[in-house]
Amino acid sequence: MRTASRRRIPITWSLPRGSKDGDQQWKMHTSFNWAQSVMISSQPFSRSLTAMEVPTSHSLPLPTFKHAYSSIQSYVDENTCYALRHALLEIDKEAYALGNDSENPEKYHLIGCTAVVTLIKDKKLYCANIADSRAIASVSGHAIQLSIEHKPTDPVEYERVINHKGNMKGYVENGRINGNLAVPRAIGDFYYKNNMEGPPYDRIVCAWADITVRTLTDDWEFLVMACDGIWDVMTNAEVVEFVRNRFAQHLEPRRIAQDLLYTCLAPDTSMGGLGADNMTIEIIALLNGRSFDEFCEKCATEPAENCPPQMQFYDESFANRIGMNLKY
Template identity: 35%
Template sequence: MQVFDGHGGPEAAAYVRKNVDRFFFEDANFPPTSEVNDVFLEGVENSVRKAFLLADLALADDSGVSSSSGTTALTALIFGRTLMVANAGDCRAVLCRKGQAVDMSQDHRPSYPLERRRVEELGGFVDDGYLNGVLSVTRALGDWDMKFPRGSASPLIAEPEFRQVVLTEEDEFLIIGCDGIWDVMSSQQAVSLVRRGLRRHDDPEQSARDLVMEALRLNTFDNLTVIVICFSSPDQFEPTPPRQRKLRCCSLSVEALCSLRSFLDNNGNR
């Protein structure tokens, strides 16, 4: 499952989407189906990383793709009970665990301290939240007009970050979406909305549409792409713990207490 979010024109996102199978699964070293263990997962991670970088180089070589066009990319893979997410850019994967949001990716934005430090160490700068005053992400495929020549360390990179988790019976569904969703709602807000919807209609496609409509209602200004993947039936969802109401205390003056006592003694009659 992949989500791509293009910028600087649609060419880069369309190209990667069209060729995604070639980049990801035609690698002769892609681990064959076998026992899911640490060695297997390490092999998958290496192959996926290579696929991101190959796609990035292919964008540089294709004359039909503008050098100013780029795309963020997020891939979610499931092997047995292991969920692996690879991300370059500001798309986001969020796991619902017993109604609680668990982020499975980090938004690669210039404001993120680790990314800002990496950018500045490689000669880039952040201006008003933008990489080199131009781009709102620090990792992307394409955008070759902003990257140093091949073989040089560039502030803008296509290298993905990985997160893994072993799925359990507590894990209900996964949301993957582009930043148009996350610009206007938190991970927890998205999870809660989808969870309520699945309880009503048990339709992940409808839940994805619900997220898009809610983002539009909240006046998002960016692209909207979202996928919802269910791991269990909504009738197996544990009830969301009720919110505990905060106790509020107040104090009364002696005069007010006397007035209240008089009121009660007279059975509320004046």
């Protein structure tokens, strides 16, 4: 167990199955990594939740996801990319309202959150990402990165930050927003969203998700969704090899997640550095009609010599703004 002046609270939110009219079914997994500027205790863990749960040491309110779930239900059949992006903006909107109603709005507005979402529908896998969490897939033993990460030095982020027209001047110093924040997109961090009357994509820090879409085949084996504390220590290929080898031993995803977390965790976290950051992970086995034992036997086979060709569609986030001018 460790403490810090700015810690992140790992939360995973899973909607195992949903449907608007009973015909179209979909599965969604979401990982959030909330950060607050207060002293709390944290332990690495991995969970799949059907409802919001937070550690008892956390004293500030977090969104309930009620409006986000309604957005998914309303739009997922018509425009899945819109539904995901709209749902994440609804979470940001709810967090803003909660902060304004809290006893200490100034402290609440220093809380931030990354998000990575995967949604499976009609043999398509949609991945939405805000900030620097990451989702990868194992495809015939090869690591495929699904999410698009955001850094302040990225050209599109840098231009938005320095050209911001709000009351606060935006700049990038030492790879950080205004010399402080390490990510240019986030849920929360309202201190950097002082232009709340403008569109949600036009802020120093915005909660606007990038989305990729890929076609699922029987070659797809599992997904790993994790925050940067994992990826600072292990590469995509190393994580896929680690998880795949343990599936080959017929270990459950929860056990594999625990093993991976403790492998990444530094033996001494008092000095910071690699393995001392917060860690959140979720592992999703894609059974594709197989039993779990059959799935594990597939993971026991040698990786394919070459990764099977992947069909990818990228939803250009800042070019698809219709209907997204949420005011909050």
